[in-house]
Amino acid sequence: MTIPERLKDSGPHPLAHQSTAGGVSAASTQPSLVLRDLGISFGSKEVLRDVNLQVQPGQFVALVGPSGAGKSTLLRLINGSHRPTTGTVSVLGVNPGTCGRRSLQKLRTRVGFVFQQFGLVGRLSAMENVLMGTLGSLRMPRYGISTYPRQLREKAVANLERVGLVDQRFQRCDTLSGGQQQRVAIARTLMQDAEIVLADEPVASLDPSASMSVLNTLKRLSAEDGFTVVCSLHQVDLALQVSDRVVAVRNGSLILDTRTSDTSEEALRAIYEKAKGARP
Ligand SMILES: Nc1ncnc2c1ncn2[C@@H]1O[C@H](COP(=O)(O)OP(=O)(O)OP(=O)(O)O)[C@@H](O)[C@H]1O
Ligand SMILES: [Mg+2]
Numbered sequence: 001m002t003i004p005e006r007l008k009d010s011g012p013h014p015l016a017h018q019s020t021a022g023g024v025s026a027a028s029t030q031p032s033l034v035l036r037d038l039g040i041s042f043g044s045k046e047v048l049r050d051v052n053l054q055v056q057p058g059q060f061v062a063l064v065g066p067s068g069a070g071k072s073t074l075l076r077l078i079n080g081s082h083r084p085t086t087g088t089v090s091v092l093g094v095n096p097g098t099c100g101r102r103s104l105q106k107l108r109t110r111v112g113f114v115f116q117q118f119g120l121v122g123r124l125s126a127m128e129n130v131l132m133g134t135l136g137s138l139r140m141p142r143y144g145i146s147t148y149p150r151q152l153r154e155k156a157v158a159n160l161e162r163v164g165l166v167d168q169r170f171q172r173c174d175t176l177s178g179g180q181q182q183r184v185a186i187a188r189t190l191m192q193d194a195e196i197v198l199a200d201e202p203v204a205s206l207d208p209s210a211s212m213s214v215l216n217t218l219k220r221l222s223a224e225d226g227f228t229v230v231c232s233l234h235q236v237d238l239a240l241q242v243s244d245r246v247v248a249v250r251n252g253s254l255i256l257d258t259r260t261s262d263t264s265e266e267a268l269r270a271i272y273e274k275a276k277g278a279r280p
């Protein structure tokens with residue numbers, strides 16, 4: 001299969017969302033994300049409290065903080081996997097904690113999720129894994145590349161090209177490097193035309209060079225397509241390099257929310273240092 005000529009043109013990427021290309025448009029003035037007085041407890045354990053955050057379309061937010069601070073829990077509240085104990089979540093104008101199952105399913109097609117463990121099917125090719133990103137929009141389960149509509153196959157190839165993996169598209173995912181597997185996972189998310197991508201430590205298992213490369217790819221795609229990114233990271237140097245904004249959580253509270261250009265590696269490292277001295 002060849003890459004369609006129209007997808008090789010320069011200028012705004014053909015797969016960029018029409019409404020959000022360039023990051024801002026009339027349709028994208030609604031915040032991607034609004035968290036108000038958000039809190040969650042599991043039994044008697046309060047894990048997050050009084051979290052207030054508003055994220056505009058196209059922003060790349062790095063979520064940092066020590067282990068156990070509540071970063072993954074916060075991302076799960078945003079994608080509706082957890083319901084808040086207090087406060088509200090609004091994602092693209094929808095409250096995933098109170099909307100019905102159908103609305104939640106629909107919302108999830110607009111929100112991509114990238115995990116530390118990639119979440120790929122190892123015995124399937126990169127191409128098949130990427131095509132699986134469209135399953136929410138197809139009625140039937142699919143077995144094999146040829147059972148997907150041609151238009152989706154072309155889109156999958158184009159997205160694999162966008163993450164630099166078009167030559168590996170027929171390779172089994174369990175034979176790809178960690179960095180390549182995470183790129184496949186990102187290409188799979190691109191199939192959704194997601195308006196928000198939530199990434200939970202997407203580079204935790206990669207070496208520094210692959211980590212930087214994967215994050216730069218995510219940043220470039222976000223800039224080209226205008227999608228919002230909220231990405232939890234432990235590597236503060238990487239957070240500073242790729243994000244527009246840094247949000248830090250410690251012991252369940254949001255303790256820093258700043259433009260990336262207004263903070264420093266020392267300031268972020270201090271958040272981790274203080275946590276080491278804290279009681280578990
Ligand atoms: N379903 C749950 N039931 C009980 N406690 C939970 C649950 N989910 C998370 N927690 C607790 O909430 C706290 C925050 O966990 P979370 O996974 O959000 O931290 P994190 O900031 O993502 O940490 P890490 O950087 O290690 O991934 C932890 O103390 C954890 O044990
Ligand atoms: Mg976590």
